[in-house]
Amino acid sequence: MTSKTSSRRQFLVGAASAGVAFPTASRAGDPLITEVQDWAIGHGDGVDASPYGLPISHESHVVRRNVEWLTADTISSINFTPIHALEGTITPQGVGFERHHSGAIDLSKPDYRLMINGLVDQPLVFTYEDIERFPRENHVYFCECAANSGMEWNGAQLNGAQFTHGMIHNMEYTGVPLRLLLEEAGVQTAGKWVFVEGADASSNGRSIPLDKALGDCLVAFKANGEALRKEHGYPVRLVVPGWEGNLWIKWLRRIEVTKGPVETKEETSKYTDLLGSGIARKWTWEMDAKSVITAPSPQMPIRHGTGPLVITGLAWSGRGAIEGVDISLDGGVNWTPARLDGQARAKALTRFYLDHVWDGGQMLLQSRARDSTGYVQPKKDDLRRVRGLNSTYHNNAIQTWWVNAEGMVENVEVA
Ligand code: MTE
Ligand code: CO
Numbered sequence: 001m002t003s004k005t006s007s008r009r010q011f012l013v014g015a016a017s018a019g020v021a022f023p024t025a026s027r028a029g030d031p032l033i034t035e036v037q038d039w040a041i042g043h044g045d046g047v048d049a050s051p052y053g054l055p056i057s058h059e060s061h062v063v064r065r066n067v068e069w070l071t072a073d074t075i076s077s078i079n080f081t082p083i084h085a086l087e088g089t090i091t092p093q094g095v096g097f098e099r100h101h102s103g104a105i106d107l108s109k110p111d112y113r114l115m116i117n118g119l120v121d122q123p124l125v126f127t128y129e130d131i132e133r134f135p136r137e138n139h140v141y142f143c144e145c146a147a148n149s150g151m152e153w154n155g156a157q158l159n160g161a162q163f164t165h166g167m168i169h170n171m172e173y174t175g176v177p178l179r180l181l182l183e184e185a186g187v188q189t190a191g192k193w194v195f196v197e198g199a200d201a202s203s204n205g206r207s208i209p210l211d212k213a214l215g216d217c218l219v220a221f222k223a224n225g226e227a228l229r230k231e232h233g234y235p236v237r238l239v240v241p242g243w244e245g246n247l248w249i250k251w252l253r254r255i256e257v258t259k260g261p262v263e264t265k266e267e268t269s270k271y272t273d274l275l276g277s278g279i280a281r282k283w284t285w286e287m288d289a290k291s292v293i294t295a296p297s298p299q300m301p302i303r304h305g306t307g308p309l310v311i312t313g314l315a316w317s318g319r320g321a322i323e324g325v326d327i328s329l330d331g332g333v334n335w336t337p338a339r340l341d342g343q344a345r346a347k348a349l350t351r352f353y354l355d356h357v358w359d360g361g362q363m364l365l366q367s368r369a370r371d372s373t374g375y376v377q378p379k380k381d382d383l384r385r386v387r388g389l390n391s392t393y394h395n396n397a398i399q400t401w402w403v404n405a406e407g408m409v410e411n412v413e414v415a
Pocket of ligand 2: 145245
């Protein structure tokens with residue numbers, strides 16, 4: 001709250017005292033003003049031209065993209081959300097990154113079944129229609145793959161926020177609290193964990209402590225108001241707020257209440273972090289506070305020259321809400337509080353802005369998030385000191401973009 005108020009004041013004072021000249025030229029004689037244009041003569045498309053609306057052709061570059069050397073085959077693969085080109089906080093499903101271990105399956109509602117078994121009083125099988133009859137809720141949450149920014153551990157590598165930070169999306173989910181379905185089956189006192197798996201060949205089985213399962217997990221069937229897309233787990237996926245994306249089981253088919261964790265491949269050889277000591281960190285479910293400047297960034301250079309420049313980005317924490325974001329223009333020497341946009345929601349993306357006046361000088365842009373637990377996003381070297389260099393997952397370090405005098409932007413690291 002404090003940082004929000006003070007950053008706002010700073011913005012207003014800064015803008016007023018600098019006497020910012022916003023671009024308001026009269027553009028006398030501009031034919032786009034003085035001439036009648038083609039699109040104003042005759043008719044546009046009729047209402048039935050696209051029963052399901054798609055982005056206009058001029059925006060066809062705003063798509064998921066992959067990194068060639070990461071995508072040996074597209075079946076067990078990943079692509080990235082174009083976060084550099086989006087605004088606000090909600091990710092449209094059509095550009096939300098995808099991560100499949102054995103491809104996206106086509107599962108219809110009539111063929112859908114969800115089984116709850118194991119240490120329960122009454123094993124149950126739900127159809128899609130059964131799930132729709134339980135009380136439902138709507139919540140906005142981010143889903144971040146544990147491997148997001150993983151390629152950046154050993155040095156600056158990928159040139160674009162889409163590639164360094166795009167294994168994330170943020171949607172409004174409609175679903176039934178998992179707790180209600182578990183209560184229906186009746187969890188026995190010996191049950192301390194749930195094992196969750198999907199209907200795809202990989203099954204992506206993971207163990208989740210019962211407390212979390214009875215907490216804020218959702219059995220979701222809608223995202224951003226419409227049915228889940230096939231690639232996001234149609235017709236039903238698990239939403240595990242604030243926890244690594246790997247636990248968000250798509251095409252959710254079975255929930256087994258167990259005494260202990262199952263220790264599948266996904267929680268032993270994968271999704272653990274090998275420290276410098278040779279010991280692996282395990283059960284690292286929560287996503288630590290993190291942020292990135294989405295513009296300017298390598299895919300979003302400054303094209304308008306000096307003067308007013310909107311610096312913007314996204315911040316999030318799996319432990320709670322974002323309390324503040326600081327921005328540095330000089331590689332972390334000096335910091336200015338950013339303006340947080342709207343209400344910072346727990347376990348969801350928060351948009352931030354710094355309304356800056358660019359003098360055309362070079363900048364080393366950084367953002368640093370702080371969450372409601374007081375945790376502050378670390379510098380890359382500080383994270384490496386604790387975790388070593390063997391890690392892939394859970395890299396939440398501060399990102400640096402180098403902006404040159406031409407406004408071009410590169411991914412760099414500062415010591
Ligand atoms: N669930 C199933 N059934 N199969 C999978 O391959 N991939 C997991 C998780 N759930 C996966 C899955 C991983 S690693 C991530 S990061 C998220 O789904 C990605 O969700 P998305 O594809 O909707 O972005
Ligand atoms: Co993942």
